[in-house]
Amino acid sequence: MKAENQIIFKEATLDDLNFVLDLYNYYLANTTCTFDYENITQEELQARLAYHNKKYKTFLVCDETVQNIIGFCFLTQLRKKPAYDQTAEVGLYLKPEKTGKSLGPVIVKFLEDYAKENQIEVIIATISGENINSVKLFEKMGYERCAHYKKVATKFGRRLDLIEYEKVL
Numbered sequence: 069m070k071a072e073n074q075i076i077f078k079e080a081t082l083d084d085l086n087f088v089l090d091l092y093n094y095y096l097a098n099t100t101c102t103f104d105y106e107n108i109t110q111e112e113l114q115a116r117l118a119y120h121n122k123k124y125k126t127f128l129v130c131d132e133t134v135q136n137i138i139g140f141c142f143l144t145q146l147r148k149k150p151a152y153d154q155t156a157e158v159g160l161y162l163k164p165e166k167t168g169k170s171l172g173p174v175i176v177k178f179l180e181d182y183a184k185e186n187q188i189e190v191i192i193a194t195i196s197g198e199n200i201n202s203v204k205l206f207e208k209m210g211y212e213r214c215a216h217y218k219k220v221a222t223k224f225g226r227r228l229d230l231i232e233y234e235k236v237l
Contacts, residue, residue, distance in 0.1 A: 197229025
């Protein structure tokens with residue numbers, strides 16, 4: 069599946085877990101993008117992200133060829149109950165050197181198109197209050213702030229906000 073800016077999306081498989089896990093654990097250790105404290109295991113990652121699911125998927129983000137993986141993105145079911153079957157939570161992580169290169173809108177658009185094709189009607193983005201780049205990205209993409217939880221998490225000795233954005237497709 070090809071998108072603009074020479075970005076290719078490839079459905080992630082269990083064989084890709086090491087790449088996804090390493091990149092996620094980088095963000096865990098160095099940023100407040102995720103509120104985990106310690107590296108997660110492959111089993112934890114596999115439980116969090118969708119693999120072999122017909123509707124919710126994890127994709128590798130590749131730069132020009134499927135061999136040049138630069139990140140991953142996903143849609144997961146918001147809550148594991150049938151009532152939430154048309155709602156997904158979105159996430160995307162790029163290698164640090166690939167951030168700030170206007171790839172975010174391409175990735176979000178790809179996920180929105182995929183969601184529409186799979187009867188997902190609402191997408192939720194849950195973002196750390198310190199992650200200004202993600203806040204700007206989702207606002208630019210037409211997401212509306214639907215919740216702002218103040219100082220609900222602690223990481224690196226700081227109290228952090230959690231902000232949720234929503235888009236009805």
